[in-house]
Amino acid sequence: MKWHVLRPLWVAIALVGSIFVAREFLVPDDFGVHGDSFTYNFYRLSNVQEWKDFPVKYQGRESCLECHEENLQQINSSTHQTVECENCHGPSIDHPEPNEFLPLNKDRTLCLRCHAFLEYPNSDRGELMSIVDRTHKRRYECVKCHNPHDPKEYYE
Amino acid sequence: MTCSRRDFLKEAVGTTLASVLPISAFTFLTTEEARAAIADSKVRWAFLVDTTKCVGCGLCVKACKNENEIPYDAAVTRTWVERYVVTKDGETHIDSPMGGRDGYTSDLIRDEEIDPENIDKAFFVPKLCNQCDNPACVQVCPVGATYQTNDGIVLIDRDWCIGCGYCIMACPYGVRFFHPEHRVADKCNFCYHRISKGMQPACVDCCSFGARRLANLKDPDDPVTKIIVTERVAVLKDEYGTKPHVFYIGLDTNVR
Amino acid sequence: MSEELIVHGIEWTVKELFVYPNEYIYWSIQIVMYPYMTGLVAGAFVLSSLYHVFGQKELKEIAQFSLVFSLALLPVAALPLLLHLQQPARAMEPLLTPHFTSAIAAFGIVFTAYALIVLSEIWFVYREYFVAQVHELKSRSGFINAMTRLVYRVLTIGAYDVSDDALRIDKKAATILAAIGIPVACFLHGYAGFIFGSVKANALWMSPLMPVIFIMSAVVSGIALCMLTYIVIMEWQAFSRRRKSGAVEASKIKGAETEIINKATRYLLGFLIAAISLEMLDLIFRGYTAMKSWDILRSVMYGKDFINIFVLQYTLGNLVPLVLLLLPGRTMKRTVLALLLVLFGVFMMRWNVVIGGQAFSLSFSGYMHYEIPLMPHSAETFKEGVFGALTVIATPFVLFWIINKFVPSLRRDAEGS
Numbered sequence: 075m076k077w078h079v080l081r082p083l084w085v086a087i088a089l090v091g092s093i094f095v096a097r098e099f100l101v102p103d104d105f106g107v108h109g110d111s112f113t114y115n116f117y118r119l120s121n122v123q124e125w126k127d128f129p130v131k132y133q134g135r136e137s138c139l140e141c142h143e144e145n146l147q148q149i150n151s152s153t154h155q156t157v158e159c160e161n162c163h164g165p166s167i168d169h170p171e172p173n174e175f176l177p178l179n180k181d182r183t184l185c186l187r188c189h190a191f192l193e194y195p196n197s198d199r200g201e202l203m204s205i206v207d208r209t210h211k212r213r214y215e216c217v218k219c220h221n222p223h224d225p226k227e228y229y230e
Numbered sequence: 231m232t233c234s235r236r237d238f239l240k241e242a243v244g245t246t247l248a249s250v251l252p253i254s255a256f257t258f259l260t261t262e263e264a265r266a267a268i269a270d271s272k273v274r275w276a277f278l279v280d281t282t283k284c285v286g287c288g289l290c291v292k293a294c295k296n297e298n299e300i301p302y303d304a305a306v307t308r309t310w311v312e313r314y315v316v317t318k319d320g321e322t323h324i325d326s327p328m329g330g331r332d333g334y335t336s337d338l339i340r341d342e343e344i345d346p347e348n349i350d351k352a353f354f355v356p357k358l359c360n361q362c363d364n365p366a367c368v369q370v371c372p373v374g375a376t377y378q379t380n381d382g383i384v385l386i387d388r389d390w391c392i393g394c395g396y397c398i399m400a401c402p403y404g405v406r407f408f409h410p411e412h413r414v415a416d417k418c419n420f421c422y423h424r425i426s427k428g429m430q431p432a433c434v435d436c437c438s439f440g441a442r443r444l445a446n447l448k449d450p451d452d453p454v455t456k457i458i459v460t461e462r463v464a465v466l467k468d469e470y471g472t473k474p475h476v477f478y479i480g481l482d483t484n485v486r
Numbered sequence: 487m488s489e490e491l492i493v494h495g496i497e498w499t500v501k502e503l504f505v506y507p508n509e510y511i512y513w514s515i516q517i518v519m520y521p522y523m524t525g526l527v528a529g530a531f532v533l534s535s536l537y538h539v540f541g542q543k544e545l546k547e548i549a550q551f552s553l554v555f556s557l558a559l560l561p562v563a564a565l566p567l568l569l570h571l572q573q574p575a576r577a578m579e580p581l582l583t584p585h586f587t588s589a590i591a592a593f594g595i596v597f598t599a600y601a602l603i604v605l606s607e608i609w610f611v612y613r614e615y616f617v618a619q620v621h622e623l624k625s626r627s628g629f630i631n632a633m634t635r636l637v638y639r640v641l642t643i644g645a646y647d648v649s650d651d652a653l654r655i656d657k658k659a660a661t662i663l664a665a666i667g668i669p670v671a672c673f674l675h676g677y678a679g680f681i682f683g684s685v686k687a688n689a690l691w692m693s694p695l696m697p698v699i700f701i702m703s704a705v706v707s708g709i710a711l712c713m714l715t716y717i718v719i720m721e722w723q724a725f726s727r728r729r730k731s732g733a734v735e736a737s738k739i740k741g742a743e744t745e746i747i748n749k750a751t752r753y754l755l756g757f758l759i760a761a762i763s764l765e766m767l768d769l770i771f772r773g774y775t776a777m778k779s780w781d782i783l784r785s786v787m788y789g790k791d792f793i794n795i796f797v798l799q800y801t802l803g804n805l806v807p808l809v810l811l812l813l814p815g816r817t818m819k820r821t822v823l824a825l826l827l828v829l830f831g832v833f834m835m836r837w838n839v840v841i842g843g844q845a846f847s848l849s850f851s852g853y854m855h856y857e858i859p860l861m862p863h864s865a866e867t868f869k870e871g872v873f874g875a876l877t878v879i880a881t882p883f884v885l886f887w888i889i890n891k892f893v894p895s896l897r898r899d900a901e902g903s
Contacts (some may be wrong), residue, residue, distance in 0.1 A: 078645035078652065079659050082606035085643065101582050109380055113587045114368050117377035121387040128423035131297045132432050156438040161289050165296050166580055187287040187333030188438075192605070194315070194352035196480075198439060199285040207335065304493050324504035324851055340503075366687060372590035373579040393572020395512040396590055401767045402687035403850045404506035408494040414571040469778075470686055471654050486504070486849035 131165035134158075138166070145223055152224040153203075162222065181205070185216040273381040274447040274475075275420055278454050278463070281375065281480040284309055284441040286354040288333035290433035297421060297432035306381050306407040307331065308418035309358040309433055314484055315339060317348045322484045355485055356442060358433070359384065359405040359418035360466065360474030367397035367406060367417075376415065382475060383422050388414050400469045420444065447475070456481075492866060503852035511844045511856050516566040519878045521678045521700060522707065522833055523563040526620055526882075528671040529708010531557035531604065535671075536753065538607075538664035544749045545765045547896075551719075552712035553611065554895035557604050558886035564597065566878050569869040589681040596674050603667045610660040612893050615650065616641045617648050622691045637892060667773070676705040682839060689850075690786075690843040695768050699835075702761035707832035709754045713747060714825040717818065719896055747821060751811055756878030757829065762804050765835075782850045790853065791845060795838050803831015 102118050109115025138159045139146050148156060160166060162184060163176040191204040203225075211219070221227040294309045295302050310329030316322050323339045334354070337344060365384050368376050375391035378384050390412035393481070398406040398415060410414040421431035427445065429435075434442045445454035463477040466485070495510025505804060530552040536542045537549030568574050581598070584591040623635035677698040682688070683696025724741035734818045769787075789796055807824035810816075842855050859871030868874055890896070 078647055079610075079655055081643045081645055082602070082609055086602045088604070090598070093598075097582050103721070105374070105583055109378070112585075114365065114378040115380075116374040116583075116585050117385075118374075118387055118390060121385065121389070122379055125419065126383055126426045128298075130424055130429070131429070132293060132435060134429070134435055156440075158436045158438065161293070161436050161438070165293075165325070183332065183335060186335040187289060188285055190333075190335040191480045192337055192352075193335065193346040193349065194354075194355040196350065196351045196482075197285060198281065198283050199354070202896075203287060301491050304491055305496060306493055306508050312504075322851070324849070326504070326507050328506040344508065370588045370590070370685070371585055372588040372593070373576075374583050374585045375579075390576070390579065390583075391573065392576040394567075394570070394590060395572075396681075398508075398512055400685055400687055402848060404509050407508035407510075407513070408572055410491045410493050413492075413494075486851050 077138075131167050132158075133166045133169075134160075152226065154222065154225055163174045166229050180215045180217050182216055183223075185220075189216075243341075244408065255368060271380040271382075272448055275361060275382045275425065276445045276455070276458065276475040276477065277358065277361075277420065277448045278443045278458055279476060279478050280441045280443075281353055281355050281482075282443070283439045284311065284354040284356055285439055286330065286334040287438070288330040289327050289329045289436050290442060291440070292357060293432040293436040294418070297424075300416070301410050302331075304327075304410045306406075306410065308416070309356065312355045312357065312486075313339070313352070314355060314482065315344055315352040315370055316350045316371055316484055317344060318350050324484075324486065351482070351484075353480070353482065355478075355481075356433075357403070357405070357466070358476060360403060360419075360472065360476045361420060362475065363473035364471060366400045366402065366470065366472055370396045370400040379422075383419050384417070385419055385422065386415050386417065388412055391415050402467050402472065403474070492864075494866070498857050498870070500855040500857055501847075501852060502855065503847075504849050505847040505852040505854055506849055509847055509854065511841065513570075513840055515858055515872075515875045516570040516858065516870055516878070518833075518836045519568040519875055520563065520570070521675070521704075521840075522836045523559060523566060523680050523882075524675055524880065525700070525704030525707045525832065525836075526711050527556050527559045527563050527600075527708065528675040528701070529710075530559060530712050531600075531667055531671045531708070532705050532710045533712050533753070535664040535668050538661050538776055539668065542716055542749060544743075544745045547743065548712060548716045548746050548750060550611070551716050551895045552708075553604070553608060554889060554893050555712060555715060555882070555886055556708075557608060557893075558889050559823065559882045560597075560601055560604060561885065562878060562882045563644065565881060566874075567593075568847060569874050569878070589677050589684060591679045596670065596677060600667070600669050600670050600674050603663055603670055605669065607663040608893060609643070609658045610663065613642065613645060614648050614653055615894075620646075628787055634892075638666045641892065672701055678704075682843070685803045687848065688843050689777070689783060689846070691839065693768055696839075699761060699764045699768065702757050702764060703835050705757045705833050706754060706761055707829055709750060709757065710828040710832070713750050713754070713828065714822065715826075716896075717741075717747065717822060721818075723896070741818075744818075747818070748816075751816075751821065754828070755808070755811055758804065758808060761835075762765050762800075762808075765800075779850060782846045786842065786845045790855075791842055793839065794834060794842070799831055799834035799838055801863055802827055803834050804828075807831065851885070 092118055102120070102187060104119040105117070106119075107116050108119050135146070142159075146159075149157070149159075164179070166176060169176055186207055188199075188202055190203045191206050192199050194200055216222075219229050221229070239278050288311055291310055293305055294300070295307060298308055300306065300308060305328060307329035309327050310331075311334075312324060312326045312330070313334055314322060314324055323344060327340045337346075361378075361382050361384055363382075365378060368378055368384060371377075372394060373392055374391060375387045376384060376397055377387070388409075393408065393414055395408070395415070396425070398408070398448070401417075406415055406417045421429075421433075424431055430444055433443075434444050443454045445458060447455055447458070449455060457479075458477050461479070463479055464481040465474045465477060466481075468474070493510070495512050495514070497512060499510040501509075501676065533545070534549045534553035535546040542549075568577055571577060580591050580594040583595055586592070586680040619638045620635060620642060623631050623638065679697035679700025682691040682700075683693050685691045720743075770784065807827040810820050810824040810827070813820075844854055844856070846853055859867035862871050862873050863867035
């Protein structure tokens with residue numbers, strides 16, 4: 075038996091062995107099957123906490139209540155009571171830091187999202203008070219005449 | 231000479247392999263901390279979308295982009311709203327400009343005017359990742375960069391994804407995309423960072439019409455779970471066997 | 487992580503009617519190149535094995551060549567993937583944490599196994615030559631010669647025994663490896679077909695026939711490329727030799743051997759007919775069963791992609807070369823034309839599967855047009871554009887030229903197996 079035939083095999087084994095060695099250094103220790111199935115639960119465990127630690131941007135209505143009680147009381151008894159503050163004012167994140175003022179979006183397009191007339195019978199869209207954009211006071215911002223915190227309040 | 235070199239090589243290779251193999255086996259065994267991960271969870275997240283209530287304002291799409299840091303002007307989104315207008319001639323007009331990010335303020339669909347007299351039915355359908363029970367996207371990931379947690383959410387490991395795009399091709403619902411900045415796969419995860427703290431997903435919070443609701447299927451007292459369990463609901467594309475967990479009220483045969 | 491905002495796919499995708507917001511042509515030209523190149527690898531290897539395993543003596547010359555060419559093609563098979571990955575630095579991960587439920591994870595294993603088999607087989611076939619070179623270069627001086635000698639010494643892996651017994655065992659080992667290599671080559675390309683065939687979300691790709699169709703057309707392309715390159719090289723060598731010698735000598739110098747070409751052609755035809763039959767079967771089944779996706783598939787195949795599928799692939803790429811090769815009085819010129827058309831046809835098949843599968847939206851209510859980037863103006867438009875594809879096509883020839891310097895595969899007069 076001429077043993078030189080096995081030399082390529084040793085090279086092959088060395089190569090494959092080096093992959094296993096590389097795995098020790100390159101693959102995080104918590105990588106593995108964390109659950110019932112290899113198909114759906116093969117991952118790096120610490121990633122779950124990384125996602126849980128992702129920063130929250132929208133803080134929700136209750137957080138506005140602390141300082142803006144009046145505005146909230148007004149909007150809560152109006153037809154806009156289901157509209158979130160942050161829908162129009164943007165995410166508060168850590169407000170009042172660093173931004174003392176949240177943006178005030180007065181553009182018509184914000185209001186038109188709900189209030190542009192679309193005659194769609196199978197959606198609640200048809201039930202909303204709405205206008206046809208091009209025929210209703212085109213030159214003005216909606217908030218010039220309508221109070222967004224109490225839409226029934228109308229300025230002349 | 232040849233003899234001893236060969237033997238030495240054999241020895242060296244053999245020893246290396248012998249020492250490496252048992253160590254490598256440990257990466258497949260769970261550790262103490264990992265036991266918590268595989269423990270039976272009391273939560274299975276699901277979602278309920280009421281398409282009769284959706285007015286197509288698109289504020290959910292905007293909120294999602296802001297909350298989850300998806301670049302605002304990029305034409306990709308974790309959630310979107312589709313508009314369906316079925317006309318009397320049997321045509322179904324569907325659109326979703328920028329995923330509905332700016333809402334639907336015009337009745338033009340791809341610059342086509344549709345006479346309201348001709349409309350048989352018209353409605354909006356919000357869509358997001360279905361967090362399937364048999365996620366095809368997880369099955370095809372070559373490196374284990376995407377996975378399902380024990381509470382049912384499918385997550386993506388940004389530090390491990392190689393960006394091959396197989397998961398994106400495998401999803402029948404088209405919810406995955408490449409994140410324009412991180413250059414890895416991305417998708418809706420029900421705002422995992424919020425729901426893990428007892429908050430609602432951003433899109434659920436901001437919907438003024440209650441079209442989007444989160445549910446915990448393992449909590450029999452959850453009001454949304456009660457609806458899913460006791461009322462007629464549907465899912466998208468169930469023929470693929472993925473077992474999606476976003477349930478719809480008011481779905482229509484025209485919905486794609 | 488760059489700060490640049492690039493929605494991958496938006497530059498070369500044109501959407502029509504209703505397409506889901508996140509849908510783009512994510513798998514573009516490089517994913518067309520990838521199965522094409524692996525197909526060439528598998529085909530070249532099978533051709534070489536027809537000699538080593540099945541003892542087709544007439545194929546000896548081309549078998550030698552195609553084995554080495556298969557090695558030159560191998561790294562190039564991985565190149566399109568490196569160019570396609572959004573995170574190429576992590577390309578080793580399928581070897582580090584293979585998720586075996588994914589067909590792509592199999593790539594790392596199969597590719598490595600196949601590379602080792604091809605390398606080992608070449609080693610056994612050329613070992614005698616390496617040893618001879620080590621001895622011959624010893625007597626020559628100079629830095630280049632010393633370096634070359636060092637390369638050959640490494641290539642021998644210290645096995646200098648060239649006795650008859652040793653060489654006999656070399657031959658046996660090469661035969662065994664060639665035999666093992668055939669199913670591995672089939673697996674290498676079969677799994678590439680499985681990557682597509684198992685995607686249930688894609689109405690065009692989802693089919694159990696996909697792996698088989700891919701294997702058949704891979705072997706076709708491999709044989710065709712080897713035959714073509716062989717003919718070109720041999721004819722060129724003969725041409726330059728004839729120019730140097732006189733008229734009498736010139737008439738004795740032969741180019742590509744007709745016997746070899748005829749034999750190889752017969753195998754090519756067999757696999758070509760198999761490939762065509764399977765594709766026809768797939769098409770007929772789809773039309774007959776008319777599943778939910780049939781409407782949009784039909785409009786894509788018979789409408790937008792009609793020329794790509796029926797004119798370029800089926801007619802120019804399959805039918806015409808079939809006729810050219812079957813008609814009596816086959817000349818070398820006609821064969822070359824047929825081979826070029828076959829290679830084109832297999833490329834179009836990959837194109838029609840990969841790009842065709844993304845020509846329609848998951849919504850079944852819209853289309854996506856692929857506008858391949860021509861002049862690159864960014865890394866993305868280079869990698870996933872025409873120039874990226876050209877780079878991939880050119881590389882095997884460059885590699886072959888380098889490898890051939892150490893492993894000469896087109897020796898007519900040489901010693902050795």
